[in-house]
Amino acid sequence: MIPVAPRPLAAPPAPDLGNLDLAQVLEHTPAATFVVDTDFVLRFVNRAYIELHDLAGRQCLGRPLAECVEAGNYARFHAAALAVMATGAASQEEIQLSIGGRERCFLTTRVPLLTGGVVRAVCGMLTDITDHRRTERELRASHRRYAAMVEDQTELVVRLDPQHRRVFVNQNLARLFGEPPEVLLGGFFGDRLPEAEASAMRRRLLALTLRSPVCDFRHEYALPSGETRRLSWTVRAIFDEAGRIGEYQAMGRDVSAVWQMERELSRSEAKYRDIFEHSAEGIFQFQANGAMAACNPALARILGYASPDEVMREQGDLFQRIEARPEDRLEFLRLLAKNGRVYDHEMQVVRRDGRTAWLSVNARAVLDGEDRLDRVEGAARDITDRKRAEGERMLLVSAVDQSAEGLVIVSRDFRLEYANPAFDQIVGGGQGTTARGELESRLTPFLSDSVRKMLGLGLRWSGRVRLTRPEGEEVVAEAFISPVRDGSGIVVNYILLVRDMTYELGLERRLRQAEKLEAIGVLAGGVAHDFNNILTPILLNTEMILSDMPPDNPLRQPLGDVVRASERARDLVRQLLTFSRQGERTVGELTLGPLVKETVKLLRGSIPAGVELSLRVPDAPLCVTADPTQMHQVLTNLCLNAAQAMPGGGVLEVGLAAVSAPPRPKSGTIAAGAPLARLAPGQYARLWVSDVGHGMPAGIVERIFEPFFTTKKPGQGTGMGLAAVHGIVKSYGGAVLVSSAPGQGSLFEVYLPLLSQSVC
Structure with missing residues (x-):
C-alpha cells in the first residue's frame, strides 16, 4: 500500500449493494474483499482487506485504488477487472502478490455488480492460500520420498490386507521372487512356504493386538533357481479407530549372509576363545565402575593370581586395587576419556604377593547407545624385565654422561661414534654442544699414527697429551685407549678414556712450590739465627767504640757505616725470621x-x-x-x-x-x-x-x-x-x-x- 493524504472526489453515487445483510457478511468474511466502481475508485473494503494492506481505518474509501495498493498489484487487477466489465462474467485464478515485501499466494475472485444489466462495479476477493499450497507441496514431496524409500531400499516391503493378501510389494521383493509385482499382488503372505510354516506364521499374525502389534520370524525360501535363501521378517499390525486390524506392514531382509556369518562367528568364537585362554598377554574386560568383567589366565598370572576366577571373585575397582602409583591410573583414564583408546601405556602395579611389576597396556573404551562408557577392554603385557634393563641402561648412560672423565667410542676405522659431554669440556671447553665434525677433529692428538699402529695390533695405549683449547688455554690430558671385542674376539670398536690432568698438575706444582718455600723457610730461620749471633757482637762493640770516641776522630765515619750496615743486616734477619715464622709477635x-x-x-x-x-x-x-x-x-x-x-x-x-x-x-x-x-x-x-x-x-x-x-x-x-x-x-x-x-x-x-x- 502507498499511503497518501485523503482528498475529496466528485464521484458518482455508489451502487446499491442489495441489502444490509450482504454488507455484514462481506465485512466478516476471512477473504479480503473490496468493491471498486467503473472508475476504479474504492467504494467498500472489509476488515480482512484493511489488515492485509495495513490500511489506517477506512480512509481509503472514495480514493482511487491505484493510490492504495502497490503498482504491480494494481496493474494486474485493473487488467482483469476490465475483462470482467466487458464480459459481465466473474473470473477466478491463483496469483502471486507482493504484500509488505513478501510474496504470497492468493485465490482471487472478481465478480461484476450489475444494476439493470449494466456493470456498475466490480467486487474483488483475495483468499490467502499460501499455507494450503505449501502443505500440498510438502505432502507431494513426502509421498515421493516415501515411494523412493520403499522402492529403492534394499529391504523387502509388503503390505497385507486383514486376510493376509498382498496389496503392495516393492521392486526388491519382486526381483528376489523373480516375478513382476502384479503377479504377486493378491496372493497370500506365505503361500510359497510349506503348509506347516505358513500356518504357524498366520497364527502369529492373528495373535497381534494393540498391546503387542509386532512380531518377528525367520524362514527359508527356495528361489526358482534352486538357491535357498533365509529371510527375516518384522510384521506390524495397523489398527483402525475401532481397534480392528486394517492392514499389516511387513519389512523383510535377506539374512542368508548374516546366517552364514553367524555360523562362521560360532566357529570363530571357539577359535578366539582358544586364543584368549592360551595367549601370553593378559586380556581383560572391566566395567565402567572398574569391576573386572572378564580376564584370561595370562592376566591372572601376571597379577599373581592362581586363576581368572580368583580375580573375578574380588569386588571393586581392580585398577585402583593394584595401582602402585596413582598418577599412572589417572593418566590412563585421562587418555582413555580423551582419545577413546590407549596405546602402550606403561604403568607400575602391585601384584597379589606384594611385588611390583610393570605393565604395557593397550585398551579401548566401549560406549553404549547413549554414548556413555559401558566397558573397557584391552590387553596388558608384562614388561618388568625390560624396564629393569632400561633402568640399568639409563643408569649407565647417566653415569657416562655425567662422568668427569671423557669417554669416546670410535669405530674400527677411527671414526667418532660417541663422545660424552666431559670429553667436549676437556678438549674444547664446551658443554656437550660442540658439533660432531668438530669433535672428531679434536680426536687427532689422541690417535697419532703410532697409536693407531699399536691399536691395530690389538694392544692398548696410555699416555699424556698436551692440548690447546679454541680459546688458547693449554690443557694436559691423560688418555687410555683400549680395543672393544665382540663375542668372537674380533675388534669392533675402540674406547678412549680421557682425564683432565691440568688441575692435578697445578696442584703438584703448587705443592712443590710450597715444599720449596717450607725448606727455604727452615734454612732461612737457621741462617738468620746464626747471622744474628754474628751481628750482635759487631753492632755492640762498634757502638761501644763510637761512644768512647771523640767526635772529631776520623774513624767515626767508617765505624758509623759499620753500624748502619749492621742495622740493615738486623732488619734483614728480622724479615727472615718473619718468613720462617720464628720471630716475636x-x-x-x-x-x-x-x-x-x-x-x-x-x-x-x-x-x-x-x-x-x-x-x-x-x-x-x-x-x-x-x-x-x-x-x-x-x-x-x-x-x-x-x-x-x-x-x-x-x-x-x-x-x-x-x-x-x-x-x-x-x-x-x-x-x-x-x-x-x-x-x-x-x-x-x-x-x-x-x-x-x-x-x-x-x-x-x-x-x-x-x-x-x-x-x-x-x-x-x-x-x-x-x-x-x-x-x-x-x-x-x-x-x-x-x-x-x-x-x-x-x-x-x-x-x-x-x-x-x-x-x-
Missing part, C-alpha cells in the same frame, strides 16, 4: 677495618702523587686472630709493591670484605700461604690490593714468594717483602692469591679466618 683478636684505614692513611705520604688510593672498607667489624704489627707489615708491603708497579700513575685499590667460604683454586691464579685444600670451612675476611700497573708474566708470578727473589734493580729491594707476607699469612691459617698478566695489572688477595662478631 703479639697475637690476639684484631679488628681489621681500623687497621686498614690507619695503614692507608700513613701510606699516603709514601706513595707517588700520580697514584690514586681507593679505599673500600665496610662499616661492620671484621675480626681475625693476628698480630697488628705483622698485619700492618703485610698491607704496607702489598701497597708499596702496587705503587711501584705504576710509575706512570694509576688507581691503587685497597678493599676489605667478608666471604662465606674459603677460596678455591682458579685458573690463572697463584696461591701461597696455607694450602687451599687444607683451609678450614667457614667465613673468611678478604683483604685485597689491586693495581693497574704493568703486571707480571706467569713465570715471575710463580716465584714472587721466594726469599730474595726480586725484579727490582740492585739496591732497590731485598726480595723479602712478599716472602714475609707469605710467612705471616700462613702462620694465621690463611692464604694469599695472586692474579696478574702483562699489561693487565695485579690483584693480591689475603684470606684470613674470620671470628664471630660476638667475639669482637
Whole structure:
C-alpha cells in the first residue's frame, strides 16, 4: 500500500449493494474483499482487506485504488477487472502478490455488480492460500520420498490386507521372487512356504493386538533357481479407530549372509576363545565402575593370581586395587576419556604377593547407545624385565654422561661414534654442544699414527697429551685407549678414556712450590739465627767504640757505616725470621677495618702523587686472630709493591670484605700461604690490593714468594717483602692469591679466618 493524504472526489453515487445483510457478511468474511466502481475508485473494503494492506481505518474509501495498493498489484487487477466489465462474467485464478515485501499466494475472485444489466462495479476477493499450497507441496514431496524409500531400499516391503493378501510389494521383493509385482499382488503372505510354516506364521499374525502389534520370524525360501535363501521378517499390525486390524506392514531382509556369518562367528568364537585362554598377554574386560568383567589366565598370572576366577571373585575397582602409583591410573583414564583408546601405556602395579611389576597396556573404551562408557577392554603385557634393563641402561648412560672423565667410542676405522659431554669440556671447553665434525677433529692428538699402529695390533695405549683449547688455554690430558671385542674376539670398536690432568698438575706444582718455600723457610730461620749471633757482637762493640770516641776522630765515619750496615743486616734477619715464622709477635683478636684505614692513611705520604688510593672498607667489624704489627707489615708491603708497579700513575685499590667460604683454586691464579685444600670451612675476611700497573708474566708470578727473589734493580729491594707476607699469612691459617698478566695489572688477595662478631 502507498499511503497518501485523503482528498475529496466528485464521484458518482455508489451502487446499491442489495441489502444490509450482504454488507455484514462481506465485512466478516476471512477473504479480503473490496468493491471498486467503473472508475476504479474504492467504494467498500472489509476488515480482512484493511489488515492485509495495513490500511489506517477506512480512509481509503472514495480514493482511487491505484493510490492504495502497490503498482504491480494494481496493474494486474485493473487488467482483469476490465475483462470482467466487458464480459459481465466473474473470473477466478491463483496469483502471486507482493504484500509488505513478501510474496504470497492468493485465490482471487472478481465478480461484476450489475444494476439493470449494466456493470456498475466490480467486487474483488483475495483468499490467502499460501499455507494450503505449501502443505500440498510438502505432502507431494513426502509421498515421493516415501515411494523412493520403499522402492529403492534394499529391504523387502509388503503390505497385507486383514486376510493376509498382498496389496503392495516393492521392486526388491519382486526381483528376489523373480516375478513382476502384479503377479504377486493378491496372493497370500506365505503361500510359497510349506503348509506347516505358513500356518504357524498366520497364527502369529492373528495373535497381534494393540498391546503387542509386532512380531518377528525367520524362514527359508527356495528361489526358482534352486538357491535357498533365509529371510527375516518384522510384521506390524495397523489398527483402525475401532481397534480392528486394517492392514499389516511387513519389512523383510535377506539374512542368508548374516546366517552364514553367524555360523562362521560360532566357529570363530571357539577359535578366539582358544586364543584368549592360551595367549601370553593378559586380556581383560572391566566395567565402567572398574569391576573386572572378564580376564584370561595370562592376566591372572601376571597379577599373581592362581586363576581368572580368583580375580573375578574380588569386588571393586581392580585398577585402583593394584595401582602402585596413582598418577599412572589417572593418566590412563585421562587418555582413555580423551582419545577413546590407549596405546602402550606403561604403568607400575602391585601384584597379589606384594611385588611390583610393570605393565604395557593397550585398551579401548566401549560406549553404549547413549554414548556413555559401558566397558573397557584391552590387553596388558608384562614388561618388568625390560624396564629393569632400561633402568640399568639409563643408569649407565647417566653415569657416562655425567662422568668427569671423557669417554669416546670410535669405530674400527677411527671414526667418532660417541663422545660424552666431559670429553667436549676437556678438549674444547664446551658443554656437550660442540658439533660432531668438530669433535672428531679434536680426536687427532689422541690417535697419532703410532697409536693407531699399536691399536691395530690389538694392544692398548696410555699416555699424556698436551692440548690447546679454541680459546688458547693449554690443557694436559691423560688418555687410555683400549680395543672393544665382540663375542668372537674380533675388534669392533675402540674406547678412549680421557682425564683432565691440568688441575692435578697445578696442584703438584703448587705443592712443590710450597715444599720449596717450607725448606727455604727452615734454612732461612737457621741462617738468620746464626747471622744474628754474628751481628750482635759487631753492632755492640762498634757502638761501644763510637761512644768512647771523640767526635772529631776520623774513624767515626767508617765505624758509623759499620753500624748502619749492621742495622740493615738486623732488619734483614728480622724479615727472615718473619718468613720462617720464628720471630716475636703479639697475637690476639684484631679488628681489621681500623687497621686498614690507619695503614692507608700513613701510606699516603709514601706513595707517588700520580697514584690514586681507593679505599673500600665496610662499616661492620671484621675480626681475625693476628698480630697488628705483622698485619700492618703485610698491607704496607702489598701497597708499596702496587705503587711501584705504576710509575706512570694509576688507581691503587685497597678493599676489605667478608666471604662465606674459603677460596678455591682458579685458573690463572697463584696461591701461597696455607694450602687451599687444607683451609678450614667457614667465613673468611678478604683483604685485597689491586693495581693497574704493568703486571707480571706467569713465570715471575710463580716465584714472587721466594726469599730474595726480586725484579727490582740492585739496591732497590731485598726480595723479602712478599716472602714475609707469605710467612705471616700462613702462620694465621690463611692464604694469599695472586692474579696478574702483562699489561693487565695485579690483584693480591689475603684470606684470613674470620671470628664471630660476638667475639669482637
